[in-house]
Amino acid sequence: MRVLVTGGAGFIGSHVVEALLARDHQVVVVDNLSHGLRDNVSPRAQFIQGDILNPEAWRSQVGQADAMIHLAAQISVPVSEDEPESDVRTNVLGTVGMLQTAQQLGCREFRFASSAAVYGDNPRVPLDEDEAGVPLSYYGLDKCIAEFYVRHEDGKGTLKGMVLRLANVYGPRQRTQGEGGVVAIFSEALAHGTRPVIFGDGGQTRDFIYVGDVAEAFAWKLGEPGPGMTLNIGTETAVTVDAVWRHLADLAGQSADGVEHGPERSGDIRHSRLKTVRTAAWGFQARTPLKEGLRETFQYFQRLNRP
Numbered sequence: 001m002r003v004l005v006t007g008g009a010g011f012i013g014s015h016v017v018e019a020l021l022a023r024d025h026q027v028v029v030v031d032n033l034s035h036g037l038r039d040n041v042s043p044r045a046q047f048i049q050g051d052i053l054n055p056e057a058w059r060s061q062v063g064q065a066d067a068m069i070h071l072a073a074q075i076s077v078p079v080s081e082d083e084p085e086s087d088v089r090t091n092v093l094g095t096v097g098m099l100q101t102a103q104q105l106g107c108r109e110f111r112f113a114s115s116a117a118v119y120g121d122n123p124r125v126p127l128d129e130d131e132a133g134v135p136l137s138y139y140g141l142d143k144c145i146a147e148f149y150v151r152h153e154d155g156k157g158t159l160k161g162m163v164l165r166l167a168n169v170y171g172p173r174q175r176t177q178g179e180g181g182v183v184a185i186f187s188e189a190l191a192h193g194t195r196p197v198i199f200g201d202g203g204q205t206r207d208f209i210y211v212g213d214v215a216e217a218f219a220w221k222l223g224e225p226g227p228g229m230t231l232n233i234g235t236e237t238a239v240t241v242d243a244v245w246r247h248l249a250d251l252a253g254q255s256a257d258g259v260e261h262g263p264e265r266s267g268d269i270r271h272s273r274l275k276t277v278r279t280a281a282w283g284f285q286a287r288t289p290l291k292e293g294l295r296e297t298f299q300y301f302q303r304l305n306r307p
Helices: 011-022 075-080 085-105 136-154 182-192 211-219 241-252 276-282 292-303
Strands: 002-006 026-031 046-050 069-070 109-115 162-165 169-172 196-201 208-210 229-233 258-263
Touching: 011 026, 011 211, 011 241, 069 085, 069 136, 075 085, 075 136, 085 109, 085 136, 085 162, 109 136, 136 169, 162 208, 169 182, 169 211, 169 292, 182 241, 182 292, 196 211, 196 241, 208 211, 208 292
Parallel strands: 002 026, 002 069, 026 046, 069 109, 109 162, 162 229, 169 208, 196 258
Antiparallel strands: none
16 A cells, blocks of 8 residues: 555654564655654655645655545644644644545545543543543644544545544654643653653553554554444553553663652643453454563663764
8 A cells, every 4th residue: 555644754654664664565655844853754665744734735646546644733832822723723624634635645544643642631430432522722622623634535435534543652752742742741851861850740540652563553454344443552550650651660770769849730631541341352452561662662761862
């Protein structure tokens, strides 16, 4: 298959590209490099520098495609709170534009990266896909709205749409900004021998999933017949932010004591954990243990900071 990946030079996107190439798909990457890095993109993929808000400038370079995996997004909850109009443009209008572009390119399938943020601070964890979303941030709200557009196109029968709601993704190549970046922030601080700031008391819990598993989910059964659906991509395991910090500090051979705590950030969820029964029925399951994924991530930041 010929697959177009938007945001394919970014943290998650570059791993998705590698998972697709491992399955012998032809891959075209479109990325404006506002957050991604050109060096993240495998030389085996075609790279086009372009913006999802201006597809007319690059669409002809793609040619034909069988599927689109849409990952390009504004990913920061705090930024969405400070700049809600910008978040709407990128995460809602950008998605609508990519749905139209996918059809113009001849795509039969569209996979969309959504987020656990659509659920808000729902106390009925673990959360299944049918739970009503009450987002606490513009980011979560705009991802929720974008999902409706994907499902609408799927319902029309013009494009097989799939929504993957991601838990807190971590791993190599993650930047120290954006949603779910706490593992990267901690790893970078430890690699520099400094102390990070933990926002809140550290007792907030997240469902941390390794980026390699997320990449496999986007590539899983691509092109196979089946109905469009909304799926949670997580581990069903709740881990406190404080526990992640202590484990990473142990990996670094440093004391976990003395870390500074700051105020909770606007829009942050207290507890988040996803139910993955429907995903398991699809045949997919995350396989990377947390300790292994944290070790891989910390070692990546160690390599980046070697003199």
